Amino acid sequence: MWFGVDIGGTSVKAAIVDDGGRLVAQQAIPTEAGRGPADLCLRLRETLRGMADACGMDPGVIRGAGVGVPAFLDLARGVVVEAINLGWREVPLAELLADVLGMPVSVDNDANLAALGEAWAGAGAGAHTVLCTTVGTGVGGGVVIGGRLHHGANGMAGEIGHMRVVREGGLLCNCGQTGCLETVASATAIVREARERQAAGMLPPDERIDGAADVARLARDHEAARRVLETAGRWLGFGLAQAAVVLNPDVIVIGGGVSKAGDLLLEPARAAFTESAQRLVAEATLLRLAKLGNGAGVVGAARLAMQRA
Amino acid sequence: MWFGVDIGGTSVKAAIVDDGGRLVAQQAIPTEAGRGPADLCLRLRETLRGMADACGMDPGVIRGAGVGVPAFLDLARGVVVEAINLGWREVPLAELLADVLGMPVSVDNDANLAALGEAWAGAGAGAHTVLCTTVGTGVGGGVVIGGRLHHGANGMAGEIGHMRVVREGGLLCNCGQTGCLETVASATAIVREARERQAAGMLPPDERIDGAADVARLARDHEAARRVLETAGRWLGFGLAQAAVVLNPDVIVIGGGVSKAGDLLLEPARAAFTESAQRLVAEATLLRLAKLGNGAGVVGAARLAMQRA
Known part of the structure; x- marks a missing residue:
């Protein structure tokens, strides 16, 4: 199982996705980007726990997370260089979220990940x-x-x-x-x-x-x-x-x-x-x-x- | 060392190329496509032997060959589907040449291989x-x-x-x-x-x-x-x-x-x-x-x- 996150200007979509690309659980939360990335990371942890609980799933089966951001990114370092719609600059998002979730986190541009999703399972x-x-x-x-x-x-x-x-x-x-x-x-x-x-x-x-x-x-x-x-x-x-x-x-x-x-x-x-x-x-x-x-x-x-x- | 071949409408370029993309030896021979692909394969074997001899090289150090053809190809099978300029159709060129040379042979379109050459060593x-x-x-x-x-x-x-x-x-x-x-x-x-x-x-x-x-x-x-x-x-x-x-x-x-x-x-x-x-x-x-x-x-x-x- 995998944790997929898609950050938008007003809401963040979060989902548990299986190895075949099926949505096992999904939820949207407000972005509230002004509260900062660390706050969003904590709320994403709660969202993931809530979804896992609702499915009767041990969160330990989730092996990693991917995050789409409407931003110009430094992919190698997992850093949001600039996300105009979120007002974020130089945010080491992959590292922040990995620390909070205790699993590997990868980030990419949101449009690219939508393309990857359609190419894989759409x-x-x-x-x-x-x-x-x-x-x-x-x-x-x-x-x-x-x-x-x-x-x-x-x-x-x-x-x-x-x-x-x-x-x-x-x-x-x-x-x-x-x-x-x-x-x-x-x-x-x-x-x-x-x-x-x-x-x-x-x-x-x-x-x-x-x-x-x-x-x-x-x-x-x-x-x-x-x-x-x-x-x-x-x-x-x-x-x-x-x-x-x-x-x-x-x-x-x-x-x-x-x-x-x-x-x-x-x-x-x-x-x-x-x-x-x-x-x-x-x-x-x-x-x-x-x-x-x-x-x-x-x-x-x-x-x-x-x-x- | 590798054997590189570029088949054109009037002449065929053949070369021995090292692992760094340098031309160790090269020679051009007439295509004479009308004599057929089997005939060209035999002439390529002689050309390769001649070049290796001239360099004092054991032909055994040549581990494989690649061939560019001005043609529409079936890459998976190594077959020239149609080469209008050569008048060839449905020629299993990779297999023919591999049999003659006694080494693995791969084929691709000539324009693609020129691109690969420039991208690799140009x-x-x-x-x-x-x-x-x-x-x-x-x-x-x-x-x-x-x-x-x-x-x-x-x-x-x-x-x-x-x-x-x-x-x-x-x-x-x-x-x-x-x-x-x-x-x-x-x-x-x-x-x-x-x-x-x-x-x-x-x-x-x-x-x-x-x-x-x-x-x-x-x-x-x-x-x-x-x-x-x-x-x-x-x-x-x-x-x-x-x-x-x-x-x-x-x-x-x-x-x-x-x-x-x-x-x-x-x-x-x-x-x-x-x-x-x-x-x-x-x-x-x-x-x-x-x-x-x-x-x-x-x-x-x-x-x-x-x-x-």
């Missing part, structure tokens, strides 16, 4: 080369090769949201570039485009459009909303095709909030992918929706712990 | 993640991670020549797509663009322009030729930037005939790369010219043999 299970992309407020990603995370030179591998798909005249991205995939295929882009159509009278003026889910809801009755999702999906497929000729993945997993739009996003993404990727690459690649949802992070964290053991 | 030596690109008639590539080739789902990893950098209105590529990197950054593209400028009176009408080397020569005296190389270099840098956010390489190695243009190509490529890649990715990536030239293939083939031993 939509990428059994595949050798898996590219996972998370389409939410931004477009993130992770790369898993032969069952292990590929971090690259400085942990940026799989950050396909910053492929510049619009070479000229693209919108400004948070990263400082223009025309990144994130500017045309994220929830942010979908909301922006839908609001523009609303302002142009193509969608009902009284509908609130705050997220991609609102656009997916409107798509049931409104062609203009369907077109917005189709355009985002086509951009996503185009970007994934470029990534696929570099990596030649067996499976591309599409997750994140926007992926809940399902076929409204996936069908145009698939069509654009097949049109845009080199033929042999396109034939070899399966595009799949993520399977583990919010649980991908804790499952991947548990897998990381297994791999380090 | 411009990528010591780096964890290396993307090698060969800019010649086309734009090919290979990916080496942790010292080993990353093939991907069907051996297409690193084929960055087929990233579609021109999304709308691009030229037709050999692959059937339009706007591939290969259509704007290859020797073919450089010659085409230079000839257009020549036809427009911007380059001397009596100069033959048959290859990128001709354009590099004209660039000494003619701004128009420099601009052609600059444009190709900028496209290359833009394409490499897209690949880099997927793979996050430590080093990108640029080889192939066009790379002989040196800084005329590399400087604009570096500039476009830095402008186009996500900042943290750009900061982590070194762009370097290939070091091993034509020898990369045999060195990589020897490395493959080492890795399989």
